[in-house]
Amino acid sequence: MTAQQTHSFEFFPPRTPEGSQKLQSVWGELAVLRPKFFSVTFGAGGSTREGTLATVKALCADGHEVAPHLSCVGASRESVRELLAAYRDMGITRLVALRGDLPSGAGLGGAGSWRHASDLVAFIRSETGRAFHIEVAAYPEFHPQSRSPKEDMAAFARKVKEGADSAITQFFFNPDAYFRFVADVRALGVSIPIVPGIMPITNYMQLRGFAEKSAIEMPRWIDERLRAFGDDTASIRAFGLDVVTALCERLLDGGAPGLHFYTMNQAASCKEIWRRLRLSGTPAGSD
């Protein structure tokens, strides 16, 4: 790893005391790798507000740098203001600012609520100045609701114009989509780091579900092989490790500024990919 690379691990807030206990041991195992930060997702509409806050607090108490996710759809300005104040009190300096998705059928929130993540980025900057490093989402294969690639990239550039400092992508399996996206938004004047989001492959049906929901292309050769493994989880895992490690290698060799792992609150695959890539931790004091 070079000093400029930023690697990070994402968790979701556990729903049970057993899940919380397990997550603590997961982050203990991953902390040894010295990532730049851990991030914690936030259910749109505030559905995981307490769970996200509790997980963020526990990670902070354990001495880790944490980037809470914050989504604006269906949220009031007052509730976001309160969260920003709570995070500042906890010493948090990095946030992942998102629009979020309300459950299907719920629309995008009532009149007056935020419609785009760029509105949230602008709000955070106007309320808190430079107190937070703001991460935003990027979509190398484009967001499923975007009207066109051009409009989606323009929407991404707007988030940067409003003050985003860096971006994390949706997961993908086609590195060319990432490189082309980065080149095209650079041409729009976007110069912030765009870190690829990496999804380890451990569960075929779950992965297919995520990919379908988020309009991510599963290359046929990967899909067919995974499907053919059936219940053979060891083969799925072994093949998944090969595929995802090769993807990460290609991305880092091509200049990606780091990797953000969607851990699904599991350590094993992330650790093994990290080992195969021979990554080392964040040097002390680097941003």
Ligand SMILES: Cc1cc2nc3c(=O)[nH]c(=O)nc-3n(C[C@H](O)[C@H](O)[C@H](O)COP(=O)(O)OP(=O)(O)OC[C@H]3O[C@@H](n4cnc5c(N)ncnc54)[C@H](O)[C@@H]3O)c2cc1C
């Ligand atoms: C790294 C990462 C982390 C995530 N974490 C969470 C999480 O913790 N909780 C959660 O609920 N979801 C999370 N998501 C999912 C995310 O909330 C959804 O993908 C959501 O549908 C879009 O959020 P966004 O911030 O990208 O929205 P936006 O950037 O607002 O984009 C959403 C859509 O609106 C369009 N758009 C944006 N601005 C404009 C404009 N001005 N005019 C017209 N169209 C516009 C875009 O093209 C796109 O189609 C995450 C996604 C990623 C990639």
